[in-house]
Amino acid sequence: MRLKKGNKKMDIIAIGRACIDLNAVEYNRPMEETMTFQKYVGGSPANIAIGTSNLGLNVGFIGKVSDDQHGRFIATYMAGKGVDTSKMVADQEGRKSGLAFTEIKSPSECSILMYRDNVADLYLTPQEVDEKYIREAEVLLVSGTALAQSPSREAVLTAVAYAKANDVKVIFEIDYRPYTWKSEEEVSTYYTLVAQKADIVIGTRDEFDMLEGKEGGDNQDTVKELFKYEPEIIVIKHGVEGSFAYSKEGKEYKANAYKTEVLKTFGAGDAYASAFLYALFNEKDVETALKYASAAAAIVVSKHSSSEAMPTVSEIEELINNQSQ
Ligand SMILES: Nc1ncnc2c1ncn2[C@@H]1O[C@H](COP(=O)(O)OP(=O)(O)O)[C@@H](O)[C@H]1O
Numbered sequence: 001m002r003l004k005k006g007n008k009k010m011d012i013i014a015i016g017r018a019c020i021d022l023n024a025v026e027y028n029r030p031m032e033e034t035m036t037f038q039k040y041v042g043g044s045p046a047n048i049a050i051g052t053s054n055l056g057l058n059v060g061f062i063g064k065v066s067d068d069q070h071g072r073f074i075a076t077y078m079a080g081k082g083v084d085t086s087k088m089v090a091d092q093e094g095r096k097s098g099l100a101f102t103e104i105k106s107p108s109e110c111s112i113l114m115y116r117d118n119v120a121d122l123y124l125t126p127q128e129v130d131e132k133y134i135r136e137a138e139v140l141l142v143s144g145t146a147l148a149q150s151p152s153r154e155a156v157l158t159a160v161a162y163a164k165a166n167d168v169k170v171i172f173e174i175d176y177r178p179y180t181w182k183s184e185e186e187v188s189t190y191y192t193l194v195a196q197k198a199d200i201v202i203g204t205r206d207e208f209d210m211l212e213g214k215e216g217g218d219n220q221d222t223v224k225e226l227f228k229y230e231p232e233i234i235v236i237k238h239g240v241e242g243s244f245a246y247s248k249e250g251k252e253y254k255a256n257a258y259k260t261e262v263l264k265t266f267g268a269g270d271a272y273a274s275a276f277l278y279a280l281f282n283e284k285d286v287e288t289a290l291k292y293a294s295a296a297a298a299i300v301v302s303k304h305s306s307s308e309a310m311p312t313v314s315e316i317e318e319l320i321n322n323q324s325q
């Protein structure tokens with residue numbers, strides 16, 4: 001599937017959370033002993049909006065942030081990165097933006113400590129989703145975490161309905177985060193609902209297992225089931241072991257991870273999705289798009305942040321050219 005850059009006023013509109021990452025400045029230390037954290041904009045769909053904007057796509061964002069210094073920092077930072085924030089709303093009930101503290105114990109042992117009680121992003125309402133805005137985009141990028149609770153859940157389902165009614169492609173980034181979900185059955189129900197309507201579904205093997213409500217699932221079974229519905233491309237990531245893309249017409253592609261000096265593991269998925277979309281918008285085939293995605297992910301895991309580390313096209317292409325897979 002090729003996406004048409006410049007076909008509509010916007011290439012991509014992302015919907016979901018825009019939050020704050022506080023990344024440990026002192027590496028190789030448990031959180032208990034970490035004294036300094038650096039602030040960045042975070043939240044998977046915000047990272048992807050920034051990542052794709054960085055790569056030259058025309059991107060907008062729908063979401064709710066706190067009406068305070070953090071919310072203003074997020075909106076100003078994203079606008080500075082070229083993201084249209086005209087549909088980003090500030091919560092009027094005093095709810096806060098989510099915080100994600102990251103712990104970097106070792107390059108492979110990283111974790112995230114989320115402060116997300118009653119967060120503003122999960123209070124986006126269907127009334128705050130504008131059909132005219134979505135209609136202007138080639139792609140609606142949906143983050144699965146935004147389905148965790150009402151009214152954000154209904155806001156996202158409304159956005160998906162607007163996209164389907166207006167010939168806007170839906171890309172579902174499963175983005176499973178256990179916090180805020182009430183039960184695994186709910187996860188599976190809402191993930192399945194959106195995945196069946198999406199044109200492209202991207203997730204890790206574990207995330208597809210959550211969608212299917214089982215453990216140790218098999219890629220062939222996953223794609224056989226989802227291709228009965230709307231999806232045309234399904235991307236399944238297997239961490240450092242690489243990733244696979246499957247097309248509805250029966251093609252299968254694999255990309256290996258690129259070698260890099262890993263600082264931390266988070267941010268990989270958001271860089272991956274950004275570069276995958278960039279490539280599809282720039283007339284690359286799926287196999288090449290997987291390479292762009294994997295190279296972008298390798299660049300971000302070697303750097304300190306997710307949003308601020310999003311690579312340029314030339315950085316991605318240099319890595320691809322230097323390490324033929
Ligand atoms: N240690 C690593 N070194 C290089 N690339 C990596 C590493 N870990 C992940 N990647 C790349 O990032 C992609 C996404 O990583 P993965 O961990 O599967 O997703 P997520 O970050 O969404 O959990 C992988 O398919 C791979 O290309």
Ligand SMILES: O=C(O)C[C@@H](O)[C@H](O)C(=O)COP(=O)(O)O
Pocket residue numbers: 019021041042043044045047100112265266267268269270271305306307
């Ligand atoms: O998504 C979040 O709320 C936290 C992110 O901002 C953080 O940078 C991160 O964990 C990204 O990781 P990824 O989803 O594995 O790319």
